[in-house]
Structures are given as structure tokens and as C-alpha cells.
Amino acid sequence: MAKIVRLDPLGQETSVTTNDHVLSALLKNELTVLQECGGRGMCATCHIFITEGMEQLSPISRREQRTLGAITTSTITSRLACQCRVLGNGVVVEVPAGMYLGDMNEIESLVGRRADENILHPLDGRILVEKGKLITRSMISQLEVTRSDVVTHLAHSKLV
Known part of the structure; x- marks a missing residue:
């Protein structure tokens, strides 16, 4: 039902x-x-x-x-x-305000623009880019490291 x-x-x-x-x-x-x-x-x-x-x-x-x-x-x-x-x-x-890190190409297309909503870390929910803040190239490298952290975390979790 x-x-x-x-x-x-x-x-x-x-x-x-x-x-x-x-x-x-x-x-x-x-x-x-x-x-x-x-x-x-x-x-x-x-x-x-x-x-x-x-x-x-x-x-x-x-x-x-x-x-x-x-x-x-x-x-x-x-x-x-x-x-x-x-x-x-x-x-x-x-539903929490903000979006979680998705496809890196999606984020790269936003370089030079302001974030429409908070961009959140997929492991701990902290804000990586605040709503209204400029998304820069240096932010992209930080997000790529975050993406790598997620992959590592999930690989480790499969072993546990």
C-alpha cells in the first residue's frame, strides 16, 4: 500500500x-x-x-x-x-539547502560564476563553496582532491 x-x-x-x-x-x-x-x-x-x-x-x-x-x-x-x-x-x-559535488565537468563549467547554492562535501556535508561566492580554478583543484577522498573512502568501506 x-x-x-x-x-x-x-x-x-x-x-x-x-x-x-x-x-x-x-x-x-x-x-x-x-x-x-x-x-x-x-x-x-x-x-x-x-x-x-x-x-x-x-x-x-x-x-x-x-x-x-x-x-x-x-x-x-x-x-x-x-x-x-x-x-x-x-x-x-x-532536503538540505545546497548541492553535493557531482561531475567535475559540471563544476568546471561554473568557473568564474557565483555559486547558486552551497556546494557540499559528499563525505561530511561541510560547505566547500558558499552560495554567492565566486567559483575559481583553485577551487576546482580542491574539489578534485575531495573527489579523490570520496573514492578512497568508498574503496576502504568496501573492505570493512
Whole structure:
């Protein structure tokens, strides 16, 4: 049976099948979610806040707790969309402001322009480029190192 999930601040409601991940609701609404770790709960690219209905979601796993513990913007309402399953109605999801580092070509095309929104680190959620700040070539090299850190982290996580 379908459950209704509300996405804020978008003000959209969407239905998901019972026991589907919140990530399904985000993707269904064509929101860009990187899923850097492939939905295994090891990166922060699907970090969300649950403003209502936390009890309508599956419990937090140890892996999700570890990942949330490393995210600098994590709060008691934080979850990873790829890890929490919708069990009942009344879940309200707040998508964090900002975008996570995606394709390097995408970032390179923005050099010389101001960031439309914060660009966030995919492992810990910290802000790499603040909204309104100029994106420079030196920022590109910092982002490339970050991308390498993510690959290393995920490779190490597969071994654990």
C-alpha cells in the first residue's frame, strides 16, 4: 500500500510503496541525489532532515549512525534517504539547502560564476563553496582532491 511523503521546502507530496526508501520519493520527484556510495549508507550525498513522522520510518542502523556521526551538519532529525524505509504516512522530509559535488565537468563549467547554492562535501556535508561566492580554478583543484577522498573512502568501506 502506498504511503504519502511530503518534501519541504518544495511543498510537494509524493506516494511511495510501503517499505520503500525515502530516496525513492526524492528520485520520483526528479531531485538530483548523487548516491555516491550506491545507496549503501556510506556517504552523505542523500542526507535529509525528518521534520515530522520519524516514528513512521525504519530504525537507524549502525552503519547509518556511523555515517551521520561524520556529517558536520547532522542533527537528531538527520537520516540518510537511502537507508530509511517508509513504514507509515505522515513523513515530512526537508532536503538540505545546497548541492553535493557531482561531475567535475559540471563544476568546471561554473568557473568564474557565483555559486547558486552551497556546494557540499559528499563525505561530511561541510560547505566547500558558499552560495554567492565566486567559483575559481583553485577551487576546482580542491574539489578534485575531495573527489579523490570520496573514492578512497568508498574503496576502504568496501573492505570493512
